[in-house]
Amino acid sequence: MRRMMMIGAVALGLMFVTAQASLASSPHFKKGGEPVCTFSGTTSIPVTCTATLSGLGGENLEVDLSASGSAVYQCQNGGGNTAPGQNRVLIGPATSSTVIPSSAIKNGNLSFTTNPATLTAPTTVSGATAGCPNNNWTGVNPTLTLTSITLVIEQPPGTTIFTCTASDPNGLTSPVTLTCS
Numbered sequence: 001m002r003r004m005m006m007i008g009a010v011a012l013g014l015m016f017v018t019a020q021a022s023l024a025s026s027p028h029f030k031k032g033g034e035p036v037c038t039f040s041g042t043t044s045i046p047v048t049c050t051a052t053l054s055g056l057g058g059e060n061l062e063v064d065l066s067a068s069g070s071a072v073y074q075c076q077n078g079g080g081n082t083a084p085g086q087n088r089v090l091i092g093p094a095t096s097s098t099v100i101p102s103s104a105i106k107n108g109n110l111s112f113t114t115n116p117a118t119l120t121a122p123t124t125v126s127g128a129t130a131g132c133p134n135n136n137w138t139g140v141n142p143t144l145t146l147t148s149i150t151l152v153i154e155q156p157p158g159t160t161i162f163t164c165t166a167s168d169p170n171g172l173t174s175p176v177t178l179t180c181s
Contacts, residue, residue, distance in 0.1 A: 037049040044120040048114050050114075056155060069090075074141045085132060
């Protein structure tokens with residue numbers, strides 16, 4: 001009789017553990033908790049994103065953020081005179097990684113803010129790169145535009161649960177809500 005009770009207790013415990021694992025395996029964004037990214041700047045643009053998730057398991061979570069853009073430079077000649085450049089110079093991607101320990105996940109719920117990914121334009125580029133009349137000119141005074149953001153959420157790290165993006169070749173406006181799949 002004692003042996004049967006022990007087997008029953010073990011079976012019940014296994015059912016409980018299996019049920020808990022299945023309950024925590026459908027991650028989703030809470031209503032209004034979709035990733036929103038904010039940024040500002042003209043020569044250096046730090047980007048951070050926030051989101052609120054539910055249905056998470058009990059393992060660490062990793063959030064990888066990537067930001068890319070383009071810069072337009074003025075052309076400066078040897079005499080110090082400037083004129084508008086013509087080329088958009090691709091900048092980035094700038095990346096950051098945020099690892100959130102499982103202890104921060106409460107009952108499958110988590111609100112997070114990423115570490116910043118800072119997109120920075122070089123202070124000068126060659127005249128040819130900036131679209132200046134010739135290589136006697138130098139690209140200076142960059143104006144940087146953020147054009148794309150990618151956020152990859154993994155649980156456990158290495159297993160992607162969401163990939164979220166926003167892009168606009170003419171530039172994103174802060175704040176921007178990402179689209180996730």
